[in-house]
Amino acid sequence: MTAHECLLKMENIVKDFPGIRALDQVNFTLEKGQIHGLLGSNGAGKSTLIKVLAGLYSDYSGRIMFQGQEANIRTPKQATDLGIAVIHQEFSLLPDLTVAENIMLGREPLKKRVGLAFTDWDKLFGDAESFLEELGFDLPAKARIADLGVAQQQLVQIAKALICDAKILVMDEPTARLSSSERADLFAIMHRLRDSGVGIIYISHFLEEVFMIADHITILRDGKVIESKPASELDHPAVVRLMIGREVAETPVEIPVHSGVPILEVWNLTDHERFQDISFTLYKGEILGLAGLVGAGRTELARALFGASQYPLEGQIVIGGKEFVPSSPQEAISRGLALLPEDRKQQGLVLDHSVASNLTLTTLRHLIHGPLIDASRRRELVEKMIKLVEVKCTSSQVSVNTLSGGNQQKVVLGKWLAVQPEILILDQPTAGIDVGTKAEIYKLMEQLVKDGMSLIVISDEPEELARVCQRILIMRKGRIVKELVGRSTSEEVLAGVTAEY
Ligand SMILES: Nc1ncnc2c1ncn2[C@@H]1O[C@H](COP(=O)(O)OP(=O)(O)OP(=O)(O)O)[C@@H](O)[C@H]1O
Ligand SMILES: [Mg+2]
Known part of the structure; x- marks a missing residue:
């Protein structure tokens, strides 16, 4: 060459x-x-x-x-x-098919029987398995895509792209x-x-x-x-x-000291599947970090608190001094909780609806005036949110699937902020967000807690947690294994996440 x-x-x-x-x-x-x-x-x-x-x-x-x-x-x-093989930003796997079928799509091996061609399933799974082994990917060829976590789905995408030479x-x-x-x-x-x-x-x-x-x-x-x-x-x-096109000021976020008033208390929460014996307190005006490796159970815990768990829960949750049993997201929202989900495509947006309707999806209740939606209040809210999270779009009427990936994420963030929750859980809030906007989002978080909101931030980036959190809980295999009290450095977070417990 x-x-x-x-x-x-x-x-x-x-x-x-x-x-x-x-x-x-x-x-x-x-x-x-x-x-x-x-x-x-x-x-x-x-x-x-x-x-x-x-x-x-x-x-x-x-x-x-x-x-x-x-x-x-x-x-x-x-x-x-x-x-030319492309792994697009948006996933394009078929969720109901297996890993092997997704990888081999369009190149299924055939076998002939009585003059007719059938898919040779044994060969299909065998070929997929040996290809995955060659790549060194630890993926179950026979698992359904829908049953895999996002990281594994991403590896399937990569395998699928690589198989065509x-x-x-x-x-x-x-x-x-x-x-x-x-x-x-x-x-x-x-x-x-x-x-x-x-x-x-x-x-x-x-x-x-x-x-x-x-x-x-x-x-x-x-x-x-x-x-x-x-x-x-x-x-x-x-x-x-x-x-x-300009310098970004890397000024550290100034997180005010929280009030010391508990807003959310969790006692011995267990779903017997993804997390066990979780106890912690979130204070009003606090930014609490949840660190851990992929698969530590942080997303499942967040979903459970939000009433979106698929497993029955044991333990106790108290919000503002009153017991809360999270049976549905609606219920959680009515108690002042909101969740910015990790998987925004699946859970966050109605892609073929406009930016405006996505932003007000969660607040429609408050905008209804008799039989009608209060259009001017809605417009006001939408304009405010677009400015707050800096969505780059030509108008609020364009559909969300015309926005760039990062801007779609900002719409989800704006949507949950519009609810004006007391407790906002952010699962990987800046994944896919560019450096300039990240700094803006951190400033926004600072403002939100100053205004009395309480945040739980789940992040894979130690720098991010170190930058915004007053306290960090480290999860490992479904349990809280360590608490970092006070501001931490990213090295301390990283050491906490990777240490053996
Ligand atoms: N299908 C579409 N219809 C209308 N506008 C679009 C469409 N796709 C992209 N755009 C616009 O083109 C511009 C470039 O978007 P693009 O998706 O290429 O950005 P990007 O660099 O990939 O951003 P990100 O880092 O957020 O993924 C944006 O202003 C976006 O709104
Ligand atoms: Mg993009």
């Missing part, structure tokens, strides 16, 4: 959506055996560029050269035939929900692919990660390429500056 052999050249790509130019004369080059980080704020155009490459849009202008030849990619099949592999936010060991596995796989000449495009908001893995970095802002350079010529602050 010659050095710097050009695999892909996208030239002067322009793609418009109603009211917005998502890509503006974008030039992008990928070499063989290169890991190319594609960076930019929420809505910068990263996913759109990838969708052009994947043949999902036929109405762009510009030229795509693949291995020196003009490739007029306008359909997904043309992209696949060239060896890709020349170009694109990963749009692949590690948003992986544990650090799974991430290490993924990086090892990426290195192997790079060494065999595959070109990899890697999109992530975890800049540390991009610097760990990328050879080259391209930065988009408002649909334009702002910079494209070897990673060794850039550093973290430079990238942030290029992404958002």
